[in-house]
Amino acid sequence: MQAIDLRRYQHPVFFTGAGLSAESGVPTYRGRGGIWQQYNYEDYACQRAFLRNPEQVLDFHELRRTKTLACAPHAGHMHLVQLQSLQPQLAVITQNIDGLLQRAAVRVDAELHGSMWRLRCACGIREDVAAASYARRRCEQCDAWLRPDITWFEDAVDASVFARADELVAQADLFVAVGTSGVVWPAAGFAQAAHGAGARMIEINPEATEASGFYSECVRLPASQALPALFAL
Numbered sequence: 544m545q546a547i548d549l550r551r552y553q554h555p556v557f558f559t560g561a562g563l564s565a566e567s568g569v570p571t572y573r574g575r576g577g578i579w580q581q582y583n584y585e586d587y588a589c590q591r592a593f594l595r596n597p598e599q600v601l602d603f604h605e606l607r608r609t610k611t612l613a614c615a616p617h618a619g620h621m622h623l624v625q626l627q628s629l630q631p632q633l634a635v636i637t638q639n640i641d642g643l644l645q646r647a648a649v650r651v652d653a654e655l656h657g658s659m660w661r662l663r664c665a666c667g668i669r670e671d672v673a674a675a676s677y678a679r680r681r682c683e684q685c686d687a688w689l690r691p692d693i694t695w696f697e698d699a700v701d702a703s704v705f706a707r708a709d710e711l712v713a714q715a716d717l718f719v720a721v722g723t724s725g726v727v728w729p730a731a732g733f734a735q736a737a738h739g740a741g742a743r744m745i746e747i748n749p750e751a752t753e754a755s756g757f758y759s760e761c762v763r764l765p766a767s768q769a770l771p772a773l774f775a776l
């Protein structure tokens with residue numbers, strides 16, 4: 544296959560999931576050997592657990608941060624950085640909360656499930672704490688426990704972030720899914736929407752997924768190999 548020149552596309556959209564981070568060694572949440580097989584989300588990753596035992600929930604998320612900090616971006620992340628400088632219109636939508644794309648210096652347009660590096664309070668204060676340990680566990684303004692700014696089980700998704708992602712997908716002329724099974728709704732709808740809008744559809748994933756039917760080109764390689772091979776600099 545001839546390498547694709549992204550400058551030939553007006554609105555390329557890359558949609559990334561857990562597989563991209565797993566290649567860096569970031570533990571995955573779902574599936575075999577995933578975090579939710581070791582931990583019951585009802586004790587660690589929902590608002591009910593947080594209200595019941597905020598410190599246990601925050602300890603769990605600090606552990607996730609420590610493990611993520613031990614991982615480094617790989618060749619696939621670095622290639623995305625270069626592609627974005629070649630084609631500034633390249634939009635990135637991610638389901639990942641680990642911040643690995645940003646650490647590689649990829650500009651991320653929509654973090655669908657938030658970021659483990661931010662905390663928030665009901666009073667609206669958010670803070671960035673890019674360290675393994677939270678600098679502060681309680682809000683300075685109202686003294687409430689600060690919660691990770693991520694979408695937990697049983698949470699509603701962030702409507703404004705999804706609206707932004709929908710907008711990007713609706714105008715995509717190239718849609719590339721990287722390391723995502725696409726089964727987690729509502730993210731699963733993006734492949735369908737991009738396909739419906741007439742985008743060129745490429746799936747990068749070592750295994751076939753439930754969304755594979757929407758893609759005209761499927762590359763069965765890890766992202767660190769597929770991205771440099773597929774997209775020219």
Ligand SMILES: [Zn+2]
Nearest residue numbers: 664666682685
């Ligand atoms: Zn507060």
